[in-house]
Amino acid sequence: MKQETVEAIMANPKYQELVSKRGRFAWILSSIVLIAYFSFILIIAFEPKIFAASMNGGVTSIGIPVGIGIIVLCFILAGIYTKKANGEFDALTQDVKNSIKDLK
């Protein structure tokens, strides 16, 4: 890629919008996963009793739905990101690509 093309793209407001929106979205979702996982594992290290407690009186402990919940959360967040990135963000990317076609 030529240096002028790089500068033109970086100056393009659509590109700036893409980078800041997608970057923020990716880091927010990553933080959710990291916070969920490390809270889970630190509770296990420090206060495992929390997860040992019974859910609604039976033998099923609270830890079971929490653990399965984290697996499901990973899948749902992956789906949300993929949908948004392949739709909205890729549309912005396409705009940026079109703008350099005009340059040529």
Place this chain on the structure above:
Amino acid sequence: MKKILSSFLMLSIGLFATEALTGAVEKQPLNVSAIIMFLVFVAGTLGITYWAAKRTKSAKDFYTAGGGITGFQNGLAIAGDYMSAASFLGISALVYGAGYDGLIYSIGFLVGWPLILFLMSERLRNLGKYTFADVVAYRLRQGPIRSMAAAGAIVTVILYLIAQMVGAGKLIQLLFGLPYSWAVVIVGGLMMLYVTFGGMLATTWVQIIKAFLLLSGATFIALAVLVHFGFSFEAMFKSATLIHAKHDAIMSPGALVPDAYSAISLGLALMLGTAGLPHILMRFFTVADAKEARKSVFYATGFIGYFYILTFIIGFGAISILALHPEYFNGGVAAIQNGIQTIVSDENASKILIGDKKALIGGSDMAAIRLAHAVGGNFFLGFISAVAFATILAVVSGLTLAGASAISHDLYANVFRRGRVDEATEMKVSKIATIGLGIIAIFLGIVFEEQNIAFMVGLAFAIAASANFPVLFLAMFWKNLTTRGAVVGGLMGLFTAVILVILSPVVWVDVFKNAEAIFPYKYPALISVSVAFISIWLFSITDKSKSAASERDAFDAQNVRSQTGIGAEGASSH
């Protein structure tokens, strides 16, 4: 303190050991239906290899299947690469033996995936060509950076290969009743055929078929368990707590994560290690564009998560259903306790054998296999055994292809020949490298038969997390990274991980038989990853050389390409 130390020892046998299927096993009688089904699988995959060989003409075909794999196919193939036979048998065995702890383990292996999707997938696809070293070396000096990245990749691949080969040998003794060395030679030989002739296309389809078979087989077992309990999880847990030797303790966290350091360090190793495994990273270059790369990880996360939920049900199901079959146990007899049948020792009626590591014939790693027999008879047992063998084949093929690419594409073509090499020669070198790695894998598989290799998968993850990942991540995200920083930091991470593992209980005590470990923790990642990041940062910002300045200047162009895919490698036309 003593209690914590003993928990560490328990931990060291518990965790990564399950990935490696360690310990002595006894050879079982010849399993004819399993062998026939495995032969059907081999015939099918060799047919695919023949088909793939005709389509594998260019280097791009060989390394990335021409970039023409769809997101869905690649998602299955990633899952196929990641779900090893040892994780299927090992995690269900962990659930069977300790209940809830098995779930903690699975979750650690899963959480890396969404992070790879959010932060890495599109950048990898937009910058890379054949190997992850392409991404790292994008704006850095080819020679030193590729040598370092290739070294990290090859070490990771070989450690992982040894664990798989030894696991294969032991598993095949158990499941098929074939001698250990046969199994190792068969796995090594078939893997060389797939990779040398069929390249990435054959390897991908072997992984897709294997993932499909493994998920179907596991689904069937889990459904049989749920039917047995009328689809009530409460009933399944209730029955398990009544008859398991540990009773209610299986419903809550046990000894798996004993303290905060281990918890965080293990979490980091699993998460960042996944994002630094060369055979996994290579899969991102097999799809057409960033869109398909994202879909791949989304599907892979779904399949892998689903698989872990199945292994959890299978482990709990094994507790209750195996209790109906005293014939699966060494010295076990049926007994009624708390109004429900369990298995107790024939010498001591108060000793419950359910969940015991050794009581099950073949060891607790056989829990899922025995359960398959209990719910599906001899035919289904044969099917699951064949699937387990196929699983090992698929994983070693992916590993070998990644190792061969690091040798031919990074070391030979870009370092040794400085990029001045024609495609035909590069492909020839990668095929020779595949054969070489296959022979090394067979040789090491046989040499390590009687060795304690429980630390190897853990070490492979630690190196991937401490050497491969920090350099790759900062190459994509940090403008000020320089060649000097990346090489020094990557090597520091690698050596810190290796040294700390050698000084830890898993090697210093378990392998070298010393009384006490010098480094008390099993997981080095928190320290070695920090060492890597800090030294990369330090040796980059203090780098005032001219080449460092031009490397920083090249970041903008790299970043534009990584964000938009403009100029990225596309799919091949055929």
